[in-house]
Amino acid sequence: MTPPNTTTSTRVDLALLGIRGRPPVSRTAGAGPSDDGHLVIDGLNAALPRNPQSPFAFDGDRILYDGHDTGLDVEVIERPKFYDLTTVDGVRYEQLARLHGRNVLATTVVQTCIRYSPDQRCRFCSIEESLRAGATTAVKRPAELAEVARAAVRLDGVTQMVMTTGTSAGTDRGARHLARCVRAVKAAVPQLPIQVQCEPPAELGVLAELHEAGADAIGIHVESLDDDVRRRWMPGKATVPLAQYRAAWREAVKVFGRNQVSTYLLVGLGEDPGELVAGAAELIKMGVYPFVVPFRPHPGTLAVDVDGATAPDATVVEKVSREIAGLLRSAGMAGTDQKAGCAACGACGVLQSLGG
Numbered sequence: 001m002t003p004p005n006t007t008t009s010t011r012v013d014l015a016l017l018g019i020r021g022r023p024p025v026s027r028t029a030g031a032g033p034s035d036d037g038h039l040v041i042d043g044l045n046a047a048l049p050r051n052p053q054s055p056f057a058f059d060g061d062r063i064l065y066d067g068h069d070t071g072l073d074v075e076v077i078e079r080p081k082f083y084d085l086t087t088v089d090g091v092r093y094e095q096l097a098r099l100h101g102r103n104v105l106a107t108t109v110v111q112t113c114i115r116y117s118p119d120q121r122c123r124f125c126s127i128e129e130s131l132r133a134g135a136t137t138a139v140k141r142p143a144e145l146a147e148v149a150r151a152a153v154r155l156d157g158v159t160q161m162v163m164t165t166g167t168s169a170g171t172d173r174g175a176r177h178l179a180r181c182v183r184a185v186k187a188a189v190p191q192l193p194i195q196v197q198c199e200p201p202a203e204l205g206v207l208a209e210l211h212e213a214g215a216d217a218i219g220i221h222v223e224s225l226d227d228d229v230r231r232r233w234m235p236g237k238a239t240v241p242l243a244q245y246r247a248a249w250r251e252a253v254k255v256f257g258r259n260q261v262s263t264y265l266l267v268g269l270g271e272d273p274g275e276l277v278a279g280a281a282e283l284i285k286m287g288v289y290p291f292v293v294p295f296r297p298h299p300g301t302l303a304v305d306v307d308g309a310t311a312p313d314a315t316v317v318e319k320v321s322r323e324i325a326g327l328l329r330s331a332g333m334a335g336t337d338q339k340a341g342c343a344a345c346g347a348c349g350v351l352q353s354l355g356g
């Protein structure tokens with residue numbers, strides 16, 4: 001591999017190849033992309049895979065490529081102070097919520113998922129592994145999250161919160177517990193913007209309940225708009241038709257507003273890049289922010305442990321991200337205009353480095 005020569009392509013290479021070394025803020029298994037180290041690079045949040053084979057190394061305050069300083073402006077995020085606190089019941093705050101990037105408090109309110117059977121689970125996800133490892137608790141109680149959020153804002157200057165959930169068997173898909181958690185956190189720290197994330201609820205009225213509870217933004221994550229890819233990579237989630245996603249996005253835009261709704265689109269699942277960009281254009285037209293994220297192979301997932309999947313091609317990731325960033329700019333939709341959430345944080349993708 002030739003050494004990276006521009007900031008953007010270096011950022012893309014870093015997103016794919018990751019780093020050796022362990023920044024003070026790191027996470028292991030969990031929902032969505034995980035097993036990464038969090039830094040601020042050129043002023044933007046960056047969640048980089050931790051990869052012992054990477055040619056990039058984090059040496060404590062710089063990122064080196066083959067032993068030479070890349071010249072990237074790296075800000076190290078210190079371990080947050082709230083991690084050292086414990087609830088009266090003896091649960092460490094760190095088990096209830098984690099710092100993502102420099103300013104996002106993230107939690108998975110229900111750490112189990114009805115889809116997590118060997119033949120149904122999403123092949124890139126390891127939501128229940130962190131539970132098995134004792135790193136987190138199965139269900140976060142609203143009062144616990146309120147306590148943690150208050151401390152994270154006071155001690156560590158957290159400015160937004162993301163609440164995701166494993167999918168429950170109910171028709172609300174877990175949204176009602178999310179709403180209870182939002183209500184409790186907002187009562188404790190009213191100024192803290194919150195994004196919630198869930199599957200499309202079968203009853204769309206639940207979206208208004210989430211908003212009334214105080215959620216500022218919502219992520220309804222489809223990961224791929226290609227049904228063949230969906231069936232291959234996420235057999236359980238693929239049983240929810242794309243039409244149901246579209247109905248939920250439309251309703252969510254009505255409730256939360258344009259550009260306060262987002263979805264993940266993963267690059268590297270075998271989709272056609274042109275179709276991915278066309279699908280993103282359709283989402284943008286609806287007012288939904290397509291948060292494009294390179295597929296990240298990490299241990300604990302079926303993709304790695306069974307399929308031996310590898311990271312996508314850097315040129316494809318850069319091209320797709322660049323084109324979608326351009327579409328977002330033309331539509332006047334910036335990730336940073338979202339009040340809270342993954343698009344606002346941006347660390348798991350490269351869209352913000354490209355102006356999207």
Ligand code: SF4
Binds near residue numbers: 032
């Ligand atoms: S983009 Fe989302 S999952 Fe990634 S670090 Fe930011 S808040 Fe966490």
